[in-house]
Amino acid sequence: MRVHRSVPTTLLAGLAATALALPLALAGPASAADPGARASAVPARGTAHMGMGVLEHDGRGPVAPGGVSALAGWTEGVDVASHQGNVAWSTLWNSGVKWAYVKATEGTYYKNTYFNQQYTGSYNVGMIRGTYHFATPDTTTGTAQADYFVNNGGGWSKDGKTLPGVLDIEWNPYGATCYGKTQAGMVAWIRDFVTRYKARTGRDAVIYTATSWWKQCTGNYSGFGTTNPLWVARYASEVGELPAGWPYYTIWQYTSSGPTVGDHNHFNGDLSRVQALANG
Structure with a gap:
């Protein structure tokens, strides 16, 4: 089920601005002339996580003090990965x-x-x-990665507590930004993933991305907006421009530095809308 609400033009009023610049360059692999240039900058395989490239490429804007109650009618959530370790969920x-x-x-x-x-x-x-899957389109096919995801935690059941899986498609932390693919090739890879995921689970995968990456690496392709809910990453006081084809976002990842562990996100609706997405 898609969530359709109007995107507000001004959000999180009165927030404090925070500036952060990261020195790490993740634009692409080292050139032949300088084969060791990126050796120390490339992280270990498996360590990628949602929003890893957002701070470097899109920067960081204001973050809500206190975080979780910033938007009435929206529902707060987090995303986590192995680098957070054991999470204090009750907190x-x-x-x-x-x-x-x-x-x-x-x-x-x-x-x-x-x-x-x-x-x-x-x-x-x-x-x-x-659950979410961090895509690496340069290593194996979209179909193979969808199968790997479903077989290792990415499945879905209609129990009212399980959200559909997410394809995390964003900047490549290990090499070339667009994973060495043309814009048409990237669109085809994403299509293979979401098609296979739906065949395996019966659900349309959520697509997590950032507008600037989507423009660069898919040519701002608009063909997924009618089927796949959008989770957009932008660390700012406003969600800004959305990728083509999506008139609304379902989830907005608005900061990587909330008051508690994990990246923080607003679901575009109250808890009943989160439950509706879970139930399909």
Whole structure:
């Protein structure tokens, strides 16, 4: 089920501005003339997570003091991965976080080593939760990665507590920004993933991305907006321009530095809308 609400023009009023610039360059692999230029900058495979490239490429804007109650009528959630380790889910729940997404897989080579604690722990405190897959389109096909995701935590069941899986498609932390693909090739890869995911689960995968990356690497392709809910990343006081084809966002990742662990996100609706997405 898609969530359709008007995108507000001004949000999180009165927020304090924070500037941060990261020195790491992730534009692409080292050139032949300087083969060691990026050796120290490339992270280990498996360590990628949602929003890893947002700060570098899109920057950071204001973050809401206190975070979770900034928007009346929106529902606060977090996304986590292995670098957060064992998460204090009861603390998050008490702070107002009601849903969570947990990284399950990356490529066809990595499974989150903290998956059980994070996925089961969020459920046990009462959260509606789901899982996401960090895509690496340069390593294997979209179909193969969708299968790997579903087989390792990315499935779905209509229990009212399980959100559809997420395709996290964004800047490549390991090499060339667009994973060496043309814009048409990237669109085809994404289509293969979401088509296979739906065939396996019966659900349309949520697509997580940032508008600037989407423009650069897909040519601002508009063909997924009628089927796949949008999770947009932008660390600012306004969500800004959305990728083509999506008149509304379902989830907005608005900061990587909230008052509690994990990236913080607003679901575009109240808790009943989160439940509706979970139920399909």
